[in-house]
Every structure is written in C-alpha cells, then in structure tokens.
Amino acid sequence: MITSAIEINQSVLKRFAALEKKGFLAHAYLFTGPAHIGKAATAFAVAKFLNCENKKEGGEGCSCDRCPSCLRINSGNHPDIHVLKVAPGESIKIDAVRELLARIRLRPFMAAKKIFIVHNIEDLTTEGANALLKTLEEPSVNSLLILTTAVPERVLETVKSRCHVMPFVPVSQAALAARLVQYYDEDKDQAHFLAYFAEGCLGKARRLKEDGLCAAKDEIIDRYILGREREALVKTIGADKAKTREFLDVLLSWVRDCLLIQSGVEDARLVHAGRIRELQNFQRRFSFEELAGIHRETINACRLLVENLNVKIPLSILGEMLYRVP
Numbered sequence: 001m002i003t004s005a006i007e008i009n010q011s012v013l014k015r016f017a018a019l020e021k022k023g024f025l026a027h028a029y030l031f032t033g034p035a036h037i038g039k040a041a042t043a044f045a046v047a048k049f050l051n052c053e054n055k056k057e058g059g060e061g062c063s064c065d066r067c068p069s070c071l072r073i074n075s076g077n078h079p080d081i082h083v084l085k086v087a088p089g090e091s092i093k094i095d096a097v098r099e100l101l102a103r104i105r106l107r108p109f110m111a112a113k114k115i116f117i118v119h120n121i122e123d124l125t126t127e128g129a130n131a132l133l134k135t136l137e138e139p140s141v142n143s144l145l146i147l148t149t150a151v152p153e154r155v156l157e158t159v160k161s162r163c164h165v166m167p168f169v170p171v172s173q174a175a176l177a178a179r180l181v182q183y184y185d186e187d188k189d190q191a192h193f194l195a196y197f198a199e200g201c202l203g204k205a206r207r208l209k210e211d212g213l214c215a216a217k218d219e220i221i222d223r224y225i226l227g228r229e230r231e232a233l234v235k236t237i238g239a240d241k242a243k244t245r246e247f248l249d250v251l252l253s254w255v256r257d258c259l260l261i262q263s264g265v266e267d268a269r270l271v272h273a274g275r276i277r278e279l280q281n282f283q284r285r286f287s288f289e290e291l292a293g294i295h296r297e298t299i300n301a302c303r304l305l306v307e308n309l310n311v312k313i314p315l316s317i318l319g320e321m322l323y324r325v326p
Contacts, residue, residue, distance in 0.1 A: 007038040007042075008041045009038050012042050012168070025144065027144060028139065028147065028162060028163040029147070029163055029166055031043065033169065034199060034201050036204035036207060037203060039148040039168055040117075043115075046115070047078075051080070051115070052070055068110075079111075080115065083118075084119065092118070092124045094131055101131065105140065116143060117145075117147075118147045120149060121149050122151050124159070133158055136159065147163060171200050172200065173196060174195075176195040176201075176205060184209065193214065193274070224251075225322065234319065238315050248301055252298050252299070255291055257279050258279060258282060262288050301315065
C-alpha cells in the first residue's frame with residue numbers, strides 16, 4: 001500500500017510505540033480529523049511498526065522498511081493487514097462488516113498482530129454498526145482495529161465509546177507552507193496560497209497542487225478578476241460546476257485580501273501576497289462597503305452552488321460589480 005511518509009502523524013505513531021512498550025495497547029482506536037490530514041498514512045505506519053521484524057533498529061515508532069512484513073505492507077499484499085473502504089457517497093454495508101469480522105476470528109498468518117483499518121466509519125449502515133459493536137465489545141487478542149472519520153459527529157456514540165479516540169489536529173498555515181517548500185519544492189508564494197486552501201492538511205495541499213489549483217488561480221485572476229472577461233465568466237465558468245466553485249473560492253480569497261489591505265493588515269496575512277501590487281491597484285477602485293458587497297454576493301453564489309441551483313444570475317451580478325468603470 002503506497003502512502004506518503006511525510007503525511008504520517010509522528011506524534012500519534014510515537015504514542016502507539018509508547019503504548020506497545022508498556023503493554024497498554026487497546027483493541028480499537030478511532031482516528032478523527034479533517035480529510036487528507038494523514039489518518040490513512042498514519043494507520044498504515046502503525047500497522048507496519050507493530051509488525052516490523054526489525055523495529056528495534058529504528059527510532060521510536062519507526063519500522064525498518066526492509067523486512068518481509070514491511071515490504072508486504074508497502075505493496076499492499078500482507079495477509080494480516082486488512083482495509084475496508086468504500087467509494088465516496090457509498091455506505092459500508094453489513095456484508096462487508098461480516099467479512100471483516102470473519103477474518104478477525106482467524107489466527108494471524110504471519111503477523112504478531114492482525115490490523116484492520118476501516119476508513120470513514122461514519123458511512124456504516126445501522127446494521128453494519130451493530131455487527132461491528134459485537135467485536136468492539138468482545139475483541140480478539142491478536143487483532144487491532146483502527147477506524148477513521150472526518151466527521152466524528154456522525155459516528156454512532158455506541159461505536160465511539162468503545163474506541164480510544166486519537167484526534168489529528170491541523171497545523172498552522174505558516175507551518176504547512178514551510179512543509180510544502182521543504183518537501184515538495186514549492187514556490188514560496190504558491191505554498192502560501194495552497195496552505196490557505198488546504199486548511200492545515202498536508203495531504204489536501206498535495207492534492208490541490210496535483211489538481212493544478214495554482215495554475216487555475218492565476219488564470220482566474222488574470223482573465224476574470226483583472227481581465228474583465230464578463231461574457232466568459234457567465235458562459236464558460238457558469239456552465240461548469242467545478243470551474244464555478246474554483247472561481248468563487250479564488251474570488252472570495254481575493255476580495256478578502258482587498259478588505260484586509262483597506263483595514264491596514266500586514267502583507268504576510270494575505271492569501272495572494274505574491275501579487276500585492278495588483279491587489280493594491282484593484283482595491284483602490286472600491287470602497288470598503290463595495291468590497292463587502294462583492295464578498296456577500298460571492299458567498300450567496302457559493303450557497304446556491306452547494307444547493308445545486310442556477311448561479312448564472314449571481315455570476316452576472318458579480319460581473320457588474322467587478323467590472324464597473326472606476
């Protein structure tokens with residue numbers, strides 16, 4: 001199983017190492033935190049560490065990455081490491097849970113401890129959750145369950161109460177930008193921009209980078225915010241929900257920066273700090289109240305988009321507000 005090592009939460013991994021050393025490992029853990037914050041990568045790192053044949057060679061929480069167990073886990077072919085995950089929008093049905101429970105009852109094939117990782121546990125059906133409760137109440141000695149969720153409020157309390165909860169906390173915007181520069185060789189200004197949209201999650205920042213958000217952002221600013229392509233704004237962007245979402249997100253951040261400039265906030269707080277001169281020129285065309293109006297209309301368009309309603313009229317209104325003659 002290929003995961004990004006730099007997305008592993010080292011503090012959680014070290015906690016597992018300490019618990020194992022003292023003999024205090026529980027039978028079930030619930031990893032909570034935003035999507036793409038590293039819960040999956042950390043779960044695999046825990047599985048690898050607990051079953052590494054040479055873990056004493058590394059530091060606290062480290063695995064050797066050379067032994068047969070580590071190599072099998074890295075390739076996704078370990079017979080005692082099981083993963084249950086469904087596609088977005090689907091539910092985890094009872095048949096999948098029953099199959100997992102049947103494997104829990106078996107003795108390990110080669111591992112010291114069988115690991116069962118269930119992603120997005122909030123997607124369990126009621127029947128699936130009830131079936132899983134029996135295992136949580138009567139755990140197998142040789143098995144460890146790691147459940148993950150980005151929305152803990154949707155996890156049944158009966159499931160949550162039978163697990164040890166380990167929260168994953170987003171890092172600061174500055175720390176995330178620094179990691180993007182260090183690990184992904186990202187340009188400083190682009191890293192600063194990605195860190196804002198990633199909301200403290202390195203995995204999300206990496207995905208935004210791979211999806212080309214930086215290039216899309218520059219096109220939006222050059223063509224639609226500064227370039228005044230009003231017709232294209234409604235026809236080209238308005239016909240594509242994903243492009244509309246991108247445009248509205250970038251516009252919100254751009255107007256936010258303009259409002260901060262007019263409030264006298266230092267440049268380091270700006271999302272688009274790399275385009276400070278353009279921001280300054282743009283914000284001079286509007287009063288604070290006018291910018292606040294653009295911000296409100298953009299939020300209204302975002303709401304309509306989420307509700308799958310027509311956003312062409314709000315986009316036209318935004319065009320009028322953005323492109324008026326100073």
